[in-house]
Amino acid sequence: MAQMTMTQSLNSALNLCLEKDPGVVVLGEDVGFFGGVFRVTDGLQAKYGEHRVLDTPISEGGIIAAAIGMALNGLRPVVEIQFADYIYPGYDQIVSELARIRYRSGGAFNAPVTIRAPCGGGIRGGQTHSQSPEAIFAHICGIKVVMPSNPYDAKGLLIAAIEDDDPVLFLEPKRLYNGPFDGDPGKPSVAWNGHPKGEVPEGHYTVPIGSAEIVRTGAQVTIISYGTMVHVVEAAARSLNVDAEIIDVRSMVPLDVETLCASVDKTGRCLIAHEATRFGGFGAELMATIQERCFWNLEAPIERVCGWDTPYPHAFEWDYFPGKDRVVVALKTMLGLP
């Protein structure tokens, strides 16, 4: 075990995969010599060479298309999109090509491409460096979508993604790269050092895609979340002294319906929290699923705390961010607390 930040644990995952499988290649804008704008690929080009860790032209469509072609020719490309906000020039390649190759070829072809993309807000990035686009990819059949909330899961999930024979969109909440974040921007930043999930094995392991994690068991209410919001809802539940069962979804597609519903069946209450906009957000899918499965055990309407239905505004970052206060209000409403 070692203490790692999320940046380091992702780097460790890439390092192990590059070492183990000569077919793994890493490509993206500034990922090579520079080591990536968030330093996730730091040192990898020096170690594995310029033919396996490639700087690319600034062309997200080109990068993803090239990765698909490489995958069709037997490689296992890991793409970095510098910010999830800049993935859209590659959207057609993902939706119409990457996600459907297996299906449209009757299973004859597949393209095991992993696309890493930093997402989420909290770094003063404004509307073009803060988006959480998981829902618009979760809606696409044929691509898996995951988002870790800590260094341990990040490494295990990334290795699982790279080794997966299906394409995976791997979203990295950038606010968590260097430490957990409970949603209060006024507090000094906290490091991963000392956090139990900052303890990361140095070797190979996987966190299976498609499995949610019960972060904390509880009886009063189930709080379902992922990414940065996992830490925010934990802080909110703690501040209210609510006996909440907190679940980190980790994998949006495929979704671990059993874990989520077993918990809601037990607690009878469910709060869903994500940073992305509310309307048509992934929370709506979670809500529908739980409503279908747990209706007869529900004691209150399912609630959602999400980003407002606006672009992510630079000056209003903390009014936009669904912080602890908003989670607290929702919990109080659900539980009938004063």
Next chain:
Amino acid sequence: MTRQSRLHIPVSSARPGERPDFSYLQVSPAGAVARPSIDAEAGSIQDLAHTLIRVLDETHHAVGPWDPALSADVLRSGLRYMLLTRLFDNRMLKSQRQGKISFYVQSTGEEAVAVAGTMALNTGDMLFPSYRQQGAFLVRGSSMVDLMCQLLSNTRDMCKGRQLPVCYFSVAGNIAAISANLATQFPQAVGWAMAAAIKSSDDVAVSWTGEGSTAEADFHQAVLFASVYRAPVILNVVNNQWAISTFQGFAGGECLSFAARGPGYGLASLRVDGNDFLAVHAATTWAAARARAGVGATLIELVTYRAGAHSTSDDPARYRPVDEHRSWPLGDPIERLKQHLMVLGEWSEDRHAKLTEELEADINAAWKEAVSYGTQSEGPRLNTDLMFDDVYKDLPPNLLLQRDQLRKMRS
């Protein structure tokens, strides 16, 4: 994979600790490139995509057919705007370091691109700049206070707190709202120009994008549409050698110039010394006249060097020699125009020092006023209601509800 990879990997000429090396840059002597008439067939002037249009020679004289023969007043005005841009950048960089603004982008070393380019146009011509053409806003009369308030996301911010610093616009100055998404506005400029032609107006559209951004599909869409419809548009590629950490070779600049992309699409294409105020002015004037005459669009590559960091989030010492800009063969645009004016007897060190002082005082006064409208940490703040406006023309029910929720929480 025991065999050696045969892939070609572009390698930059110098990395940190190495000697800067710009031997890859072919520099034509000033005055050496012919100036065709504005209605020349694109196919007949293809050589202009490979040479380098330069006007200012080593002795600081203006020479050759591209000399725009500008009056001393215009030259001094150009010098003033370039200097203002640089000093403004320096001051805003400092403000970012002091934590007053969250982010900043300098245009240090490439001020002639936006300043000369904009000065050569008519005020009705529409500009679609990238985040590194702040000079265009100054030339088009944006007040520094307005620009600073945008940087501060304060109560007078033209973007109402929604945009990252430097994503300005100017309605009065005919400058589109800058998008941080690369190259997206390049083809939009073509559409604007197509509309101008449809409406039979004489206005021209002008856009700028970095050489790194030419890799985006948007660039290719722009040059294709510009060529097919002979739209009255000027498409500028600002080749400042670096796109964050990747040198221009990663955008395909290793073998051919960026201007050389044009002829393949049937576009008139010029390659210009981007640090030569006179050359940039002359090339833009030529392209604007060509567009207005209905002959068609022009692709212009402006060869320059990004002397500063990519942005305040960047540390260039990690990927290029720290002193690389000192070896840049095309010098500094401000220094070159200043020397030219001095050679003409129209400027002096004394006047330059005075101007610098005067501009710095203006900037400081503007900053003082701008911060009085609030910073991110002090003073008045924008009303959070504003967050919900302008998503649509009218607030739909979900936003009305969410605005109410936030109001309740804040009260």
